[in-house]
Amino acid sequence: MSDTGHDHHEELGFWRKYVFSVDHKVIGIQYSVTGLLFLLFGFSLMMLMRWQLAYPGQPLPILGGLFGPTRMPGGIMTPDFYNQLGAMHGTIMVFLGVVPLAVGGFGNFVVPLQIGAPDMAFPRMNMMSYWLYFVGGVVMFGSFFLPEGPAQSGWTSYPPLSNLASEGQTWWLVGMLFLIFSSLLGAVNFITTIIQLRADGLTFFRMPFFVWAQFVTSFLLLLAFPPLQAAGTFQLMDRLAGTSFFMPEGLVVSGQVQELAGGGSPILWQHLFWFLAHPEVYVLVLPAMGIVAEVIANNTRKPLWGYKSMVYATVFLGFMSFIVWAHHMYLTGMGTAMSSFFQTTTMIISIPSVVILTALILSLWGGSIRFTTPMLFALAFLPMFGIGGLTGLPLGLSAPDIHLHDTYYVIGHFHYVVAPGTIFALFAGIYYWYPKATGRQMSSFLGKLHFWPSFIFINGIFAPMLIQGMAGMQRRLYDGGMIYGHSQDVLHWHKVISFCAWGLFLAQIPFIINFFGSLRKPKEAGNNPWQATTLEWAAPSPPPHGNFATEPVVYRDPYEYSHPDHGEDYLPQFQPDAVAAKSA
Template identity: 40%
Template sequence: MSAVIESHHGDHHHGPAKGFSRWLYTTNHKDIGSLYLWFSFIMLFVGGAMAMVIRAELFEPGSQIVSPEFYNQMVTNHGLIMVFGVIMPAFVGLANWMIPMQIGAPDMALPRLNNLSFWILPAAFGVLLSTFLMEGGAPNFGWTFYAPLSTEYAPPTVTFFIFSVHIMGASSIMGSINIITTILNMRAPGMTLMKMPLFVWSWLITAYLLIAVMPVLAGAVTMMLMDIHFGTSFFSAAGGGDPVLFQHVFWFFGHPEVYIMILPAFGIVSHIIETFSRKPIFGYSSMVYAIASIALLSFVVWAHHMFTVGMPIAGELFFMYSTMLIAIPTGVKVFNWLSTMFRGSLTFETPMLFAIAFVALFTIGGLSGLMLAIAPADFQYHDTYFVVAHFHYVLVPGALFSIVAAVYYWLPKWTGYMYDEVLGKTHFWLSFISVNLTFFPMHFVGLAGMPRRIPDYAMQFADYNMIVSVGAFLFGLSQLLFLFNVLKCVYYGKSATAEVWEGAKGKGLEWTVDSPAPYHTFETSPDLTKPQTNS
């Protein structure tokens, strides 16, 4: 998409610089958005390759291609990369591109900070991935890095891992500060908070979540660092510390973190569904309240990840009830999306297909989440493939599908060209089938008793694991089609109109600017206090 902006607007007075220095020094929100998106796209293939190794190892019972030690490294880094290197940067990239355009601002509020928060990310992942080349191997203790496995019993590279997590956290915090400042200070006149597009709302709340919990993660890894190198015993029982404390701290970060990875998706899907239903979103204010209450509840449910650590019954019940409460705002959102489509005039372009699949499959993931909330039943589900199925349902056909949908939805606006609709639909159907083939049978093997994070398994799980592996390979290959479609759009696409979609009329300020969006948009704010012609 970068090449296009360059060729179309090279003559612009404030046009971008040429070559690599354009990207290194850029303070333009569109450039930085593209950088974030490309970075997460690359990391998707890196983390995806690790998933392929995992599924190849699990294709059949018995040792297949890697050692159990390397398998654990794959599991750990697959998780870390997908969470911190794919989903989060992709959402930040979308925020960079779309928030200024949706609120009628010329750029992000803090452009230099924006540049810094992107460029330290490749450094963070460079540090993390370099551990594969070091003695002792990469981190192997799972993305949840429970102490003491990640402290006393960790490979020496754990220090690099800690450093890398610190950098990722700094990047996220700077990004969030920037987003909050932009949203609160740079809205066009007349755009009150309750008139903001839902994607902007979802990001405003997500950014507050990030600022609240990233320091907690930083604190957790700092305590690990102290335990490993400076003789403290935060997480070691020997010195009066407590390994369970680690889990409390980690999940106090971890649970808001999983909502950080889904709230922006809610915003994206709301936009796409209203556009392709040719109807306004149903229950705008309840959508906002639902996102806000999910965010608030996320701070009081953390110990539902720890139902088996031996909590007293009062604790178990408290966390069970608070977790079940989350089903209410989530249910409200699903019903609102259905009501938006109800009596609409629906068409099924690629972004809409992904958005519909999001609603359907996220509902399945939400329902399995509700089952997991039931503490006594969770004694049986905990740390089995049922959990793996659950969180992949909310993260892959959930968060990832919403990102893919967003890319198809806004790609014409970014590049000025339409993507190939046939390729897009093929990509969708292949992804949709293979994602279910991959993650649905995981529910079965999980219930039947297969623990997670094991490199080999008992005979009764063999059939479903083979299906899962085949599905995973297919899903992995399908994403190459996505890459091909994006490149094809950038280099050979047909020109797109300013409004791009028939239903986009009156669906936000981004559709009032040209396609491709000029390098600088809204240098004078649009005045929304005047009556709008197109709404």
């Protein structure tokens, strides 16, 4: 970090400024744009699958010829290709889309600004995190062009299937290792930055809730990812060196006894995978809650209700998320004592989520709400995440889970958490911080044209899934379950869902136009277009390298809106008391 010791006055070249930049804002935008592109790509995979589910075995019109005879002979999707699309949809959405956007994108761009820091604590390591993520993304994307296609054993990659799968699975594992390294470096950087680079006067309990959310998220990434690293190493050994970490003795595949040493345990993979993947759920959700908290405080013009209890709930949530993972594994034959233990911890972990959600809802009470585009998305987050959370309760209890396990109900449940939940919050964040990143406001008309259809269609996708699942329809079926008698009554929902999915795609077009079109507007947003109180609004829009013209000092709590002793309805953290008193 020796070269940061002197001031940069010389102009950096194009490559250093926009590509291999060490500036947290450029890296944040790189993460965001890459993440958004992967979200679109992952969504496209799903739209293809939705054709197969709505019209099983019928050729895909217009686009069907593009995918070649191995994937779609005569425009009809093969079962293998369907499995590949499903596995890669999950992987891309979680590891290449949502997490990079929520943590890499918003975390990078917003956290140093909100704590009044000139940059992240380790700028070059920050650049390395992005490029490791990028390489991981390239490996994942590249695996689509393998002769036998990408990974096809689900985003969970359960062995023995994944051990026996084609070469794409190896690429998946290598890609995951890159993504894990990237997340680890990022997590180290975030935690150090938040502990060390807080501005003068910014104590832990004056930090905006978003910073707290990122802080806990980083700990989850730091401590939960290594088990998947270990599991990935084991699986690579199984696939490349012929070991049997996950392979039982005498395994028979297609009538053939496998020539293996055996003695391994497929369940070991599930333990290590879910040891990561349950905390990962909160990695997806916490930054979203952070964004929603910022937007709600700003648009209700009130301090957050119960800020401290939200912070404590977040920390507790982070801790508990490490001891609930086996609720994904009730049907693996674990003993009743252990399933009782995990049921109990699972019910306990719902409490802090409810605390946070309740605090956010109570924050609305008595506010003079501004229905801006970010606020619409943030408001939609509350009931959507609520549905996602509540539908999780039956899954967390081992008895109802026997019926619901591996059905569309599960898909509906976690998509409610992540899609109309987290992704809506991420949209709120984009609309909210776009003026800070670019100096320009996004169009509010196009924003509403994006929000309302998205809101309707996304519910049209996931609500029917809950119904299908409760009827017992299984997930990951190539034909959508049409050969099963118990699915017949709910099969017709497939068409509804598919049309809603394609409608949801159309609803994103106003967003894309808005996102790029607004870049052509003049830079008129100003430093603080939303009249907000937190530190990022003290910096110019867009903030220059080094962020703040003078080192900011923090004088008060983060959400001093509508302070009774103050004239204006917002009193920023960075405004000195003398000035505050004068304008009163």
